[in-house]
Amino acid sequence: MGLHIILTIYVLIALTLVVSILLHGAKPSKTLGWLLAIFTVPVGGIFLYLLLGRNRRKNKLILLKKERFFQFPKPSLEHMSAMHGQFKKLMTLVYRNSHFPPTEGNDLQLLKDGETTFEAIFKALDAAQHTIHLQYYIFEEGELADAFLILFAKKIKEGVSIRMIYDGVGSFSLSKKYINKLEAIGVEVYPFLPFKFGRFFRSLNYRNHRKIIVIDGYTGFTGGINISDKYLKGDEALGKWHDMHLQIIGPAATHLDYVFTLDWYLVSQQECTPAKRNSDVKVGTNSLVQIVAGGPDDDFASLEQTYFSMINKAEKYIYITNPYIIPGQALLQALQTAALSGVDVRLLVSEKADSKIVGWSVRSYFEALLKSGIKIHLFPDGFLHSKIIVSDDVISTIGTANLDDRSFEQNYEVNAVMYDSAFAKLLKADFLKDAHRSKSLTYVEFVNRPWSDKLKEGFGKLFSALL
Incomplete structure (x- = not known):
């Protein structure tokens, strides 16, 4: 009798998930794959679907529209002129999806591999006067993390406000001891959807893969490089890690700051107004740059x-x-x-x-x-x-x-x-x-x-x- 009840419950759960997949499945290949998994892999198929398969694009992680929290940059006449040029369709697409218009007056520096990238990052951090915002998918302890801690302590003594987000899964190895050190010197630090049993199925599959640093709202970094010593030393299995990063000085970096502040609200429930453009900063070039951000709580990919x-x-x-x-x-x-x-x-x-x-x-x-x-x-x-x-x-x-x-x-x-x-x-x-x-x-x-x-x-x- 007990086994019969268990089988009945299992079948009901499976049928419920099947209905959900058919109603909300985004792509036929994935829909078919998950249906096969549920019916051919007892228990495991349901577990994997709950862990990895649910589509959150309509069930938003941020319950209210982003526009209710922040006033996104509106296109100026300068922006509109740019959006009627050679790349009008792409610029319009990015603007409608991410709300960021293209901006002129940006200085770009290509940063290849870890040594060059972290040299530029620490130089910019050391020059910070007001705010440092950073978020990373992977923030690993080691020589780099120790160097960040030392620099953060120095900048906080100088009156700089520092906010940090780390991904709860990508930075799973980040110890409580290190986080306590950050908090002890005055860094405001939050995990993005941390690994917790109570919301294991709800959040594990949705990660913040962004790598962003913004200093004083006007100098920004993004690209593929995480905070990890393997970018300086390599690792035993793969050898040297090669990657590309980008430094932006100009209004596009301010737009990166908007991305950070939205994520900051998600993790802390605190509003953090993006820094205003510093008109005193002069850039060496005049590159046209547009920021595009995306996540599972957006209407389109x-x-x-x-x-x-x-x-x-x-x-x-x-x-x-x-x-x-x-x-x-x-x-x-x-x-x-x-x-x-x-x-x-x-x-x-x-x-x-x-x-x-x-x-x-x-x-x-x-x-x-x-x-x-x-x-x-x-x-x-x-x-x-x-x-x-x-x-x-x-x-x-x-x-x-x-x-x-x-x-x-x-x-x-x-x-x-x-x-x-x-x-x-x-x-x-x-x-x-x-x-x-x-x-x-x-x-x-x-x-x-x-x-x-x-x-x-x-x-x-x-x-x-x-x-």
């Missing part, structure tokens, strides 16, 4: 739509560097269509992967990509973690978003889009330099790979459909 638009707009070339290229059907079609139309489409991917299953999943798309004429370069030195797109010597983006459904649907991400020819050419040259030292795949070579590799890739692809 803004980063996916931005990437899709950039691919479709490319006429001569589009070069993409990313460690996790697991495209959905729309992006796969866009990449293939561009290549078949004569656009030079190239992908730079790390030869080594930080996860076997993810690595198999990435490679499972290579055959379809190579068949359409897309060139794939495998970077051999350590682990390449950069997230970059550059196209036609005129437009580029650097940020935190990968080319996978997790970044587009489940993570909080942020990218900067640069409408700047000189900067695009700089990124292009860097891409070609790295591609030259990489292994270039051919369709004939790859299609004849061992059947064991194909089997692992098939497993990885199946698994990716459920993420």
Whole structure:
């Protein structure tokens, strides 16, 4: 009798989830995948769906509209003029999704790898006069974290206000002892959706993958680099970590501050007014930059739509560097269509992967990509973690978003889009330099790979459909 009751309860739960999946499932492939998992993997299928599968895009994590909390920047005549130029459609798309118009008067500095990036970050932090805002997906203890602690103590004594957000899962190893040290010197610090049993299923799958630092509301950093000593020392399994970061001085950095303040409200329930533009700061260049932010509480997948638009707009070339290229059907079609139309489409991917299953999943798309004429370069030195797109010597983006459904649907991400020819050419040259030292795949070579590799890739692809 007891077993009968348990089976009845299990069937009722399964049917309830099936109805929910059919009503709210975003993509047919995922819907089918979760239905199969629930019916073919007893108990485990339900557990995995509750953990990873629920679609929160309509069930907002922030219950009230963002616009109720903050007055987003409104386009000025200058902004409207920019949005009627060559990139009108993309600028309008980003503005409607993220509410940030393109801004002129920005100075950009490309920061490659950890040593260069942290040198620039600590220099800017040391010059802070009023506020330091920072948030990271991974904040690991070590030499870098100790250096941040020392600098924070110094700046707080000078009267600088410091606020910090760390992701509750990405920074799971961050000790209570270190957090207590931060709080003891006066840093306001909060975790983003911390790991708690009571809301285990509700929040574990929605992570803040953003990497943002904003100093005095006008000097900002974003990109792929986390706070971890592996960016300076490498690690035993993968070797040296390569990545790209971006320093912005100008109004686009103020928009990064808006992104931070929204996240600050989410974690602390405290309003934090973004710093006003400092008119005394003079920048060396006049780059046109637009910030695009996205998360599971938005109406549309803004980063996916931005990437899709950039691919479709490319006429001569589009070069993409990313460690996790697991495209959905729309992006796969866009990449293939561009290549078949004569656009030079190239992908730079790390030869080594930080996860076997993810690595198999990435490679499972290579055959379809190579068949359409897309060139794939495998970077051999350590682990390449950069997230970059550059196209036609005129437009580029650097940020935190990968080319996978997790970044587009489940993570909080942020990218900067640069409408700047000189900067695009700089990124292009860097891409070609790295591609030259990489292994270039051919369709004939790859299609004849061992059947064991194909089997692992098939497993990885199946698994990716459920993420």
